[in-house]
Amino acid sequence: MNKQEWFDKAKAAGFAAFEIGTSRESGRSLTWYQGDMDTFVTKQSASTTLRALTAAGRQVVITTEHPEELDADAVLKKMAETAAVITSEDESFIREPAEALPAASKYHFVQPEPEAIRQALAAVEAKLSAYDPRIAQVTDLEWEEESAGKEVDNSRGMAVAESGCAQLLIAGVAAAENGEVKSEFRVEVVEDLASFDADTFVKKLCDEAIGKLGGAPIPSGAYPVILEKEAMTGLFSALSGMFSGDLIGKGISPLRDKLGQAVFSEKITVTDDPRLPELLMPVAYDDEGCPTARKELVKDGVFVKMLHDTKSGARMKAESTGNGFRGGVRPMGLGIEPGEKTLEQMMADMGDGLVITDLAGLHAGIDHVTTDFSLQCSGYLVKGGKRDRAVTLITVAGNFLDMMKHVVCVGSDVEWKYRTIAAPSIAFESLSIAGE
Amino acid sequence: MLEKAVLEKYLSLAMSSQADFAEIYEEKEINENISMRDGLVEDVDTEEIAGIGIRLYKGTQSVYAYSHASDEAAVLPMIEDLKAAIGTSDKTASVTLTRVEYENRHPVKVDFTKTPLADRVQLLTRATNAAKEADSRIVKVMAGILNVKQEVQISTSEGRLIGDTRVRTRLMCEAFAKEGDNLQSGADRPGGGCGLEFYEQVTPEEIGREAARGAIVNLSAVDCPSGRMPVIIDNGFGGVIFHEACGHSLEATGVAKNQSVFAGKQGQRIAAPCVSAVDDGTIPNAWGSENIDDEGNFQQRRLLIKDGILQSYMIDRLNGRRMGQASTGSGRRQSYKYEPTSRMSNTFILPGDSSFEEMFEGIEKGLYCKKMGGGSVNPITGEFNFAVREGYLIENGKITKPVRGAALIGSGSEILMNIDRVCDNLARSQGMCGSMSGSIPTDVGQPAIRVTSITVGGTANE
Numbered sequence: 001m002n003k004q005e006w007f008d009k010a011k012a013a014g015f016a017a018f019e020i021g022t023s024r025e026s027g028r029s030l031t032w033y034q035g036d037m038d039t040f041v042t043k044q045s046a047s048t049t050l051r052a053l054t055a056a057g058r059q060v061v062i063t064t065e066h067p068e069e070l071d072a073d074a075v076l077k078k079m080a081e082t083a084a085v086i087t088s089e090d091e092s093f094i095r096e097p098a099e100a101l102p103a104a105s106k107y108h109f110v111q112p113e114p115e116a117i118r119q120a121l122a123a124v125e126a127k128l129s130a131y132d133p134r135i136a137q138v139t140d141l142e143w144e145e146e147s148a149g150k151e152v153d154n155s156r157g158m159a160v161a162e163s164g165c166a167q168l169l170i171a172g173v174a175a176a177e178n179g180e181v182k183s184e185f186r187v188e189v190v191e192d193l194a195s196f197d198a199d200t201f202v203k204k205l206c207d208e209a210i211g212k213l214g215g216a217p218i219p220s221g222a223y224p225v226i227l228e229k230e231a232m233t234g235l236f237s238a239l240s241g242m243f244s245g246d247l248i249g250k251g252i253s254p255l256r257d258k259l260g261q262a263v264f265s266e267k268i269t270v271t272d273d274p275r276l277p278e279l280l281m282p283v284a285y286d287d288e289g290c291p292t293a294r295k296e297l298v299k300d301g302v303f304v305k306m307l308h309d310t311k312s313g314a315r316m317k318a319e320s321t322g323n324g325f326r327g328g329v330r331p332m333g334l335g336i337e338p339g340e341k342t343l344e345q346m347m348a349d350m351g352d353g354l355v356i357t358d359l360a361g362l363h364a365g366i367d368h369v370t371t372d373f374s375l376q377c378s379g380y381l382v383k384g385g386k387r388d389r390a391v392t393l394i395t396v397a398g399n400f401l402d403m404m405k406h407v408v409c410v411g412s413d414v415e416w417k418y419r420t421i422a423a424p425s426i427a428f429e430s431l432s433i434a435g436e
Numbered sequence: 437m438l439e440k441a442v443l444e445k446y447l448s449l450a451m452s453s454q455a456d457f458a459e460i461y462e463e464k465e466i467n468e469n470i471s472m473r474d475g476l477v478e479d480v481d482t483e484e485i486a487g488i489g490i491r492l493y494k495g496t497q498s499v500y501a502y503s504h505a506s507d508e509a510a511v512l513p514m515i516e517d518l519k520a521a522i523g524t525s526d527k528t529a530s531v532t533l534t535r536v537e538y539e540n541r542h543p544v545k546v547d548f549t550k551t552p553l554a555d556r557v558q559l560l561t562r563a564t565n566a567a568k569e570a571d572s573r574i575v576k577v578m579a580g581i582l583n584v585k586q587e588v589q590i591s592t593s594e595g596r597l598i599g600d601t602r603v604r605t606r607l608m609c610e611a612f613a614k615e616g617d618n619l620q621s622g623a624d625r626p627g628g629g630c631g632l633e634f635y636e637q638v639t640p641e642e643i644g645r646e647a648a649r650g651a652i653v654n655l656s657a658v659d660c661p662s663g664r665m666p667v668i669i670d671n672g673f674g675g676v677i678f679h680e681a682c683g684h685s686l687e688a689t690g691v692a693k694n695q696s697v698f699a700g701k702q703g704q705r706i707a708a709p710c711v712s713a714v715d716d717g718t719i720p721n722a723w724g725s726e727n728i729d730d731e732g733n734f735q736q737r738r739l740l741i742k743d744g745i746l747q748s749y750m751i752d753r754l755n756g757r758r759m760g761q762a763s764t765g766s767g768r769r770q771s772y773k774y775e776p777t778s779r780m781s782n783t784f785i786l787p788g789d790s791s792f793e794e795m796f797e798g799i800e801k802g803l804y805c806k807k808m809g810g811g812s813v814n815p816i817t818g819e820f821n822f823a824v825r826e827g828y829l830i831e832n833g834k835i836t837k838p839v840r841g842a843a844l845i846g847s848g849s850e851i852l853m854n855i856d857r858v859c860d861n862l863a864r865s866q867g868m869c870g871s872m873s874g875s876i877p878t879d880v881g882q883p884a885i886r887v888t889s890i891t892v893g894g895t896a897n898e
Contacts, residue, residue, distance in 0.1 A: 033693070040499040040521040042514065045487065045773060047504075063483040065504040085553050088476040114521075139695050139816060174695065174816050181697075183816040217891070220662045250473065251576060252612065252621075361821035364810030365843050369612070369621050374660075374843035374893045376821030393819065395843050395893020397662070434662030434893035 001048070001067045007155035010052055013076040017094035019051040019154040020067075021287055023326070027146035030114075032121035033138075049326075052079045057091035059083075093288075093310040095320075097158040100291030103275040103282040109167050110192040117143045120169075120193050127198055128173055131206040134213065140172030140185055148281060152289040160289045164281030168418055169196070175209035182392075184209035189280065189417055208357075215378060215390030217435035224353035225396065225431040226346055228379065229413050231359045232423040236336060238362040239371060239400050240421055243272070243297050245321075246312035246329040254371045254401055255303055263303045265407035267339065270298035272307060274322065274332035278416040283332065285322070292322035292332070301405075307331055336423040339410035346409050346427050348385035354433065355379045355387075356396060371400035374434075394435040403428055437462050437599070438488075438506065440533050443591040446490070447531040450515050451593050454523030455492035457753075458531075458593040461730060462488050462506065463772045465586040468548065472560040472579045475568075480553065487772040490514055492522050496758045500775045533597040538734070542721050544603045546632040548583040555632070556581055559607060559640045566644030567611040573655065574648050575619075576612040581605065582627070590732030600727045604877060605634050606866060609643045613651035620657075620840075622650020622826075627866045627877070630721040650807065650826055653838050660827060660842035660894030666802035667844065667890045668795050668830065673808050673865035675784050675880035678713060680811040681820040681848035682706075686715075686740055688755035688766070688778035689872060690815040697818035697849050698746060707744040707852035710788055714739055715750055717765065717781030723866040724782040724878040731767035731776050738764050740783075744852075752778040770874025777873045784881030788858025795857055795886050802830040803842065803892055810867070811844075818848040841895035851887055859884035 003020050010018035024046045031038040048067040052060050060079040064070065112120070121141055128138045149163030172185035186205040190196050227235065247253035255263060264270075274283045274292035283292055288310055297305050308316070309324025323329050347355065356379040366373040374397040381388040411425035438446075443460055450458040464486040471479045488511065489502040499521040501514040548556060560579040567577045582605065589599040606627025613620050624646035628634040669677055682698075690696035698706060707713075717735030719725050728734055731753050739747045751759065752767035755778055768779035796804075804827065811822025824842040828835045864881030 037497055037521075039497070039775065040518075041775065042501045042517050042521075043773065044503040044505070044510075061479070061481045063481070065484065065486055082480045082553060085480060085557055086477045088473065088478045090478070137693075137695065139693070181817050183814060252619075360814070360819070361810075361812045361823065361843065364812070364823040365821065366823075367621075367841070369619055372841045372895055374823070374841050374895055376819070376843060376845040376893070393845060393847070393891065395662070395821070395845055395891070397841060397843070397893055397895040399895070432662065432895060434891060436664070 003153050006072055009072045010076055010155065013080060015052045016055045017053045017155050019094045019152065021049040021051070022151045023047050024149045025146065027144065029142060029144040030117050030121065032125055032141040035122065035125070037118065050075070051094065052076070052083070053092055053094045054083045058086045059092035090311060091314055093314065094154050094156060095158060095288050095290055095310060096156050097289065098291050100284040103284040103292070104277060105164060105280060105282055106277040107189065107191050107280065109165055111145065112193040116193055120196065124171060124198050124202065127202040128171065128206065131202055132210060134175045134177050134210050135173050135206055136176035136181070137174045138171065139174050139183060140170060142170040144168045144170065150287065152285065152287060154289065158289040160285045162283055162285060166280040166418065167191070171205055173205060173209050175213055177213045180213060182209055182212035184212065187418055211380070212378065212390050212392065215392035217393050218381065218391055218433065219436045220434045222430045223433050224350050224429060226343070226350060226353065226355045226425055226427045228343065228355055228357045229411065229415060229423060229425045231356045231377065232426050233419065233421065234359050234362050235400070236423040237421040238366055239368070240331050240334055241368060243307050243331060244329040245306040245308040245316060245318065248306050249312055249315045252369055254369060255306070258303050259306065261303060262301045263401060264298055264301045264404040266301040267407045267410050268298055268301050268404060269296065269337040270334070271296050271337060272323070272331050272334045276333035279333050279420060280418055286324045287326050288320070288324040290320045290322045290324060295321055332420050334421045335414060336410065338412045338414045338424045340412050341409055343411055343413055343425050346411055346425060347382045347387070349409065350382055350427060351385055353382050354391065355382055373398060373400060394433050397432045397434065403431065406430070437464070437589045440535070440597060443597065444531050444533050446511060446515060447591060447593050448529050450490065450492055450518065451529030451531060452527055453492070453519040454494050454525045456495070457493040459491045459731065460488065460591045461772055462589045463586065465584065465771065466549065467582065467584040470556055470560060470581050472564060474577055475561060475564050477557055485771055489772040490518060491775060492518050493754065494522050496754065497522065498754050498775065502772050531593050532595055533591055534595055536596055536598040538727065541718060541727055542629050542725055544631040547603065548605065548632055549585060551632060556583065559635055562640035563607060563609045563644035566641035567609055567648040570645050570648035571613065571652050573613045573615055573652060574611050575614040578610045580608045588730065590730070592732060596732055598728055598732045602629065602726050603631055604629050604723065605632060607635070607640060607643055609647040611647040611651045613655050615655050618655055620651050620654035622647050622652070622654060625866060627723050628721055629723050629725045653826055654840055657838040657840035660803070660839035660892065662892055662894040664889050664891050666799050667805060667887045667892065668802065668884055669805045669808065669887070670884045671859070671861050671863040671882055673867070673880060674805060674884065675865065675882035676808045676811055676822055676867065678785050678882055679780065679783055679878070679880040680813040680822055681851050683780050683783045684813050685815045685818055685848055686749050687780070688749050688751040688759060691749050692755035692758040696815050701746050704746055705744050706746045706849065707741050708855045709744040710858045711741055711744050711852060711855050712786040713741040713784065714786060715780050715783040719782050722782045722864070722879055724780070729765045729767045730769045731763065733763050733765040733767065735781060736765045750778045750780060752776055768873060768876050770876055774873040779871060779873060779876055780869060780878050782864060782879035782881065784862065784864055784879070785858065785883065785885065787860045787862040787883045790857045790859050792859055792861060792884060795859055795884055796830060796833045799830045799833055804828045804830050804835050813848065820848055821845045839894065843893040845891050845893060851890060854888045855885050856888050857886040
């Protein structure tokens, strides 16, 4: 599409500014089942978002996958009519261009030939199946490659383009014994399939699955609990909206009116860094073209900064933090800073208690206004500082803000992998468990 | 949508390989999201999605390619990629398509694309006002309306050419009630597979008042106790229990690969004798209905469980091959960016013969779940969880104080066996179901059911 022509026509139609954002994705994936290719997918998609800003600061957004089919004059007329319906007093913005240093991922991917993918998946499947008689089935085995890119151009001279890529190997197994079945899966970022350590991958996955067997509930009550990094990351991700300056400004974030106050234990520091090299696709600019940066959101337990895009920032008389992504204010590279102890040391310190490794129902079992949660979970008991039997079909309940004030220890084991939000294992004084 | 002759050319080309079946899915969707905060219109966003997905089978192997571009320059390389993946051959195939016509079961009276924007905004204003007027403690109201019009066309190497237009609308209202520092929310989100005439049956005022009622109840709710206890789950969205605990495990996606607790159990007892359940994608203008599935097969009413005995699974074409059974018209997908797989439509437990009062008889201490939140299930293990959005204690057969923060957990095969009473008050409710082939609209539903014992995870430290 001729972007300059759109900018000129938007100006002629009376708009104060006009933005064209494009995102592209392409990739392929291959799944493997019982010794052969199961499915193969190749994909390509592109989406263009047109954002028009009126002189009064009202914005109208149209997203299309086929911008070349649009009649600019008709679209602009419709956008003007739509803008007239918007009554919110909140002002929207289209930004002036600003320079940022490029952001680079630590990963350097080598794309494998299709035959190498088949051979690797066949080998992993064989190793999984042969690992232990209790590994009853390989439930998932997939290779995934993805490239993504974005462009942000606007009538104020903005012209930003970024891209990134990823390669993942995903496997799942079912472990079974005495009629009991447990499942586990694992995702690994693979830079070069030729040097992929399949044995370690298989061992970790199968040991996790087998370790879940023989689990049973425990009596209801309050237990010292370590939320292992995967579970902690899940819970923290589900509640990451609390840092959104948009939700805080609207008065529905649990951190409303809390800036400058101690909201977590002093052991907790939270940062957001979209430029983090550990991310698969770090970004130098957000989707408004605003440069991104590393920020401390919570410093030693004190809530010091919230995330903003340009609109939410203006509402609270603050600058954008470079967190204006598709769909609104979003964290990117949001993490709880790691401590110094390993999970084993944390268990030794705890003595007797519970380690929770899996949380389920995170999309439903949390009240995002109060941060009360009650979630199905599983894990294992710790006795005398050592891993004991598996625990399953219990729930853990609490209030996230309250829980984060009673932190015993923050672990050292942050793992970003394919995620944009990560947390280490954290030990808590006590959480409410419902079981037998 | 592509012309018949063009589709025939592409399908013939695709079948000139080792593939034994080919399918082309075309889609064009327009959706509109309007959001309102405290009576002021915040956003009016429209989105157009259009693309093509081509799929080939060889036995139970499947290869799929999709693209937003559907011109020849995009499609021909896709077909070549797919042929290379599934295996090339010297075979020359010729596909002739015949268009399948049928009567539309889901007619639309008021098409949102043909009404003034102000009319849709007015619906949100009405819901907002009703919520605000319901109680002086309502301090904030968010409202939104989603309108979708999706056109699909599916053509296959078996010569079938068929299309469908799906129109859906859903109004969401969330109200926030405040008393001192206590801020609680309540929500209602009904919708239908129809046009804006939906709001004549379910008025925006009812939606706004229901959201406000939930928020007010939660203000006085106390922490829920934990432990195993009898639970009554009321109708409507309470059906999420069946959806999560059993529905997903009856999808061929898991069953075909023996990755479901219900695999190989057809004809066997999997539920208490008082339980019968269906998945019915044919209900006129229901949220989860459509004329045809996303593989071009007619939607059906599937009897899943009759008097506790497993009758049928929900089966898509590919998994049907693996199971040696025909598709049940259950192949669904969010968009062309997903391969279809077996999915639910409108899934619910059929009404029983207990009155609402009889449900509570003999319960000394238990939990009454009036409204459920969402949940999830691991189909391999059958373990499920879901959140109670509005719950009350049952004490000596009576509903007493409201509780919050409860979750119900268990295993699907166990809970189905432990249902001992089914009420006569069947109702359905709307949701979005996420799975391998994306997020799709589904109805959940049931009459009130009583489960003799289930683990309740509460926030009270007792």
